[in-house]
Each structure stands twice: as C-alpha cells, then as structure tokens.
Amino acid sequence: MIHVVYWDSDVFLRLINGEEDRAFTADKAQAEIVLRGCQDVWSACQKGVMHIMTSALTIAEVIHKRSTPKLDPKYRPEINNFFKQTFISIKPLTNEIAELARDVVWDSDVMAKDAVHVATCAYFKVRELHSIDLSKKKKFEVNGLIVNAVIPSTVQKEIVNERN
Amino acid sequence: MAIDINKITTDITLEIDEESMSISDYQKASDSFLDLVKEITKNIGQHKASEAWEVRVYSGSVGVGVIPYNGFKDGYRVQGIINQGLEMLSKGLKPLEFTDKAIEHAKGLALSFKSSVAPKIRVWSGKEKSVSIVREIAKTADQLLSPSHEAESSVEGRLETLTTHNGSKFVVYDVIDNRSVSCEIPIEYLDIAHRNFNKRVEVIGVVKFRKDGMPVSVKASKIIPFPNSEEIPSLERMRWLLNGGAIA
Numbered sequence: 364m365i366h367v368v369y370w371d372s373d374v375f376l377r378l379i380n381g382e383e384d385r386a387f388t389a390d391k392a393q394a395e396i397v398l399r400g401c402q403d404v405w406s407a408c409q410k411g412v413m414h415i416m417t418s419a420l421t422i423a424e425v426i427h428k429r430s431t432p433k434l435d436p437k438y439r440p441e442i443n444n445f446f447k448q449t450f451i452s453i454k455p456l457t458n459e460i461a462e463l464a465r466d467v468v469w470d471s472d473v474m475a476k477d478a479v480h481v482a483t484c485a486y487f488k489v490r491e492l493h494s495i496d497l498s499k500k501k502k503f504e505v506n507g508l509i510v511n512a513v514i515p516s517t518v519q520k521e522i523v524n525e526r527n
Numbered sequence: 528m529a530i531d532i533n534k535i536t537t538d539i540t541l542e543i544d545e546e547s548m549s550i551s552d553y554q555k556a557s558d559s560f561l562d563l564v565k566e567i568t569k570n571i572g573q574h575k576a577s578e579a580w581e582v583r584v585y586s587g588s589v590g591v592g593v594i595p596y597n598g599f600k601d602g603y604r605v606q607g608i609i610n611q612g613l614e615m616l617s618k619g620l621k622p623l624e625f626t627d628k629a630i631e632h633a634k635g636l637a638l639s640f641k642s643s644v645a646p647k648i649r650v651w652s653g654k655e656k657s658v659s660i661v662r663e664i665a666k667t668a669d670q671l672l673s674p675s676h677e678a679e680s681s682v683e684g685r686l687e688t689l690t691t692h693n694g695s696k697f698v699v700y701d702v703i704d705n706r707s708v709s710c711e712i713p714i715e716y717l718d719i720a721h722r723n724f725n726k727r728v729e730v731i732g733v734v735k736f737r738k739d740g741m742p743v744s745v746k747a748s749k750i751i752p753f754p755n756s757e758e759i760p761s762l763e764r765m766r767w768l769l770n771g772g773a774i775a
Contacts, residue, residue, distance in 0.1 A: 367703055379766055414703055431770055438768050444754045445765050452703060455681045486740050
C-alpha cells in the first residue's frame with residue numbers, strides 16, 4: 364500500500380511560504396531542514412509514492428502567506444482546488460472526530476485546532492503525523508493508537524500505516 | 528477424515544475434516560482459504576500474491592496447503608499473520624494486519640459447511656500450530672464490517688460501478704486503499720454521476736459508519752466532482768496567489 368502521511372496545516376503553510384518563512388524563524392538551519400522535508404514529501408507525492416491525508420480544517424487554516432494583503436475573492440475557487448490534488452485526501456471534521464479531539468486536548472494539553480489534526484490522524488489510523496508545532500510533543504496516544512508527530516520527511520520507514 | 532499431522536509438508540494448510548461434502552462447500556472453503564493467503568501476501572508488500580505460493584492438495588482432498596514459490600521469502604510472516612488473525616477473530620477481536628477483504632475471506636471460511644453444527648476445519652501453521660475455524664469468526668467479522676451508526680458527513684473517492692438496478696447507486700473507491708463505499712442517489716443525480724464516471728468525487732449525505740469509524744454507505748444529497756488536473760493550481764501558482772499576486 365502507498366505510504367500515507369498526515370499533514371498538519373502548518374506544514375502546508377511552511378511549504379507555501381517557502382524560503383520567506385526563514386526570515387521569521389530563529390533557527391534558520393532547522394527551518395531549512397523542515398522546508399526541504401516538506402518539498403521532498405510533496406515531490407514523492409507527485410511521483411505517486413506517498414499520499415497526504417489532512418483534515419477539512421486545513422482548508423480553513425491555509426489562508427494567505429505571512430504578511431501579505433487580502434486575496435482577491437475571484438481567486439478563491441482556485442485555492443480550493445489546490446487541496447484536490449490526486450495525492451491529497453481531505454477528511455471531514457465529524458462530531459466523532461471533534462469529540463476525539465476534545466479528548467486529545469484533555470489528555471495532551473494541546474490547542475483545540477492542533478487536537479483536531481491529531482484526532483483525525485488517529486481516527487483514520489495513520490500513525491505518521493507531519494507537523495512543525497506538534498513535533499515538539501512527539502507522541503500522542505489516541506484510542507490505543509500511537510501517533511508519532513514528526514517534522515516532514517520521506518524517510519520515516521519504521522512507521523507503518525495501519526489503515527485497513 | 529482428519530489430516531495426518533506428520534504428513535503436512537506445506538507452510539499454511541487448510542484441513543477439512545468432514546466425512547462428506549458438497550462441491551460448493553469444498554470450493555467455498557478452499558477458495559476462502561486461498562483468497563485469505565493471497566490477500567495477506569498482497570498486503571504485506573510488493574509481492575504478486577498469485578506467484579508467491581504453490582498449492583498442494585493432500586491425498587483424499589482432506590487438505591489444501593501452500594508453500595512459498597518463486598523465491599518468496601515472507602512465507603513465515605504470512606503464516607504468522609494468518610494464524611494470529613484467525614485466533615483473534617475467534618475471540619471477538621480485530622486483527623491489526625487483516626484488511627477488510629481478509630476479514631471477509633475468514634468469514635467465508637467460517638461459513639463453509641453450513642450443514643454442520645460447526646465446520647470441522649482447521650488452518651495449520653506448519654505442523655506445530657492450528658486454529659479451529661469456529662462460527663465465532665463469522666460473527667466477529669460481521670460486527671467489524673457492519674455499520675453501527677450514521678451521521679451527516681462526506682466521503683470521497685473514484686466513482687465506479689454505477690447501476691440503476693433496484694434503485695440508483697454507485698460505488699466510490701478510496702484513492703488510498705481502494706476501500707469501497709456504496710452510495711445511494713436520487714434518480715435526478717444519475718446524470719451527474721454518469722458524467723463523472725471513473726472520476727474522483729466528493730459525496731455528501733448521511734453516512735453509515737462501522738464501529739471503527741470507517742464509512743460503509745452514503746445516502747447522498749450532493750455530489751461534488753473534483754477538478755480536472757489543469758484546474759488545480761501548482762505549488763508555484765499557489766505561492767503567487769497567496770503572496771499578494773492576487774490581492775483585492
């Protein structure tokens with residue numbers, strides 16, 4: 364089966380912000396590693412060897428690049444289409460996932476929007492969560508499943524997807 | 528007639544200990560067994576399942592077994608997954624390494640020989656371990672695969688298998704794992720479904736979910752086609768759009 368990874372919205376933003384994001388980051392070397400990881404995963408997806416899963420929440424979170432003016436509304440449908448790449452699957456935010464996210468907030472002390480990403484990832488039994496913010500927490504146990512939060516990379520081979 | 532354990536020469540073996548059996552019972556049991564072996568083999572890696580194993584039929588048709596073929600090296604692993612998976616299903620648990628199809632095949636095996644109180648069949652791992660195929664396996668499979676609750680939600684996948692037989696329906700197949708979700712649609716949606724045949728769509732409606740959260744079916748209230756590839760912005764275009772290139 365294709366290697367499936369879950370992407371937090373902060374990974375999409377880092378990929379879109381590209382090089383410019385480095386200016387806002389204290390650790391420039393780390394920012395470079397993260398950006399290269401995002402680009403590698405994106406490239407692997409374009410080649411058909413990886414697949415990105417994310418929550419519908421990501422669509423609402425990826426709005427504009429840092430410090431840029433408001434987008435012309437006529438371009439909004441085009442931006443919607445960006446998330447309909449052949450290698451991206453958007454998962455709905457259902458009541459069940461929201462309840463699971465609330466458990467994550469209670470158990471792991473993360474913000475609600477971050478918890479939605481952890482919960483969606485766990486709900487669909489993907490154990491590799493690519494995230495910049497959540498990678499500091501490293502591991503989440505949700506409904507008996509361990510979700511590993513890591514910075515984006517194509518080489519986390521030891522993590523096996525359990526999605527069946 | 529039970530199999531003579533000392534004569535087992537295959538890695539994974541289906542033992543059929545029935546005095547007499549119909550052609551269809553025998554065929555169903557052996558097909559379910561071989562399909563289970565193929566499904567687990569396919570799921571653990573890149574192997575072409577049909578070329579990984581050689582089939583041996585035991586004298587008197589008391590058993591069907593498989594041995595690795597064409598240099599297939601993961602036979603031991605497949606053996607372990609099948610043994611443990613059947614064991615777990617018989618205890619009412621979901622085997623982690625069994626796909627939906629594998630669970631279906633295990634259920635098929637457990638429902639063989641309907642005339643018996645319980646099928647007198649076992650699956651052997653080499654000569655050492657065996658699992659009795661009890662009806663409980665079919666019960667667990669039903670619990671795992673049947674819908675348990677419903678909610679307003681959506682599913683997405685490739686629209687295939689459009690039919691108007693007994694109502695308008697199509698099946699969407701998940702782009703990641705090919706999992707199928709059947710979608711019931713009002714007759715007026717036939718045209719949009721037909722136009723998007725073999726294309727990726729999002730289907731919104733009342734979704735029935737299994738206990739583990741996986742969608743089983745949808746009573747559709749909306750079908751949203753995915754855009755063609757030329758309508759999807761590239762990463763560079765997305766950067767331009769969100770970088771003030773498209774400001775109001």
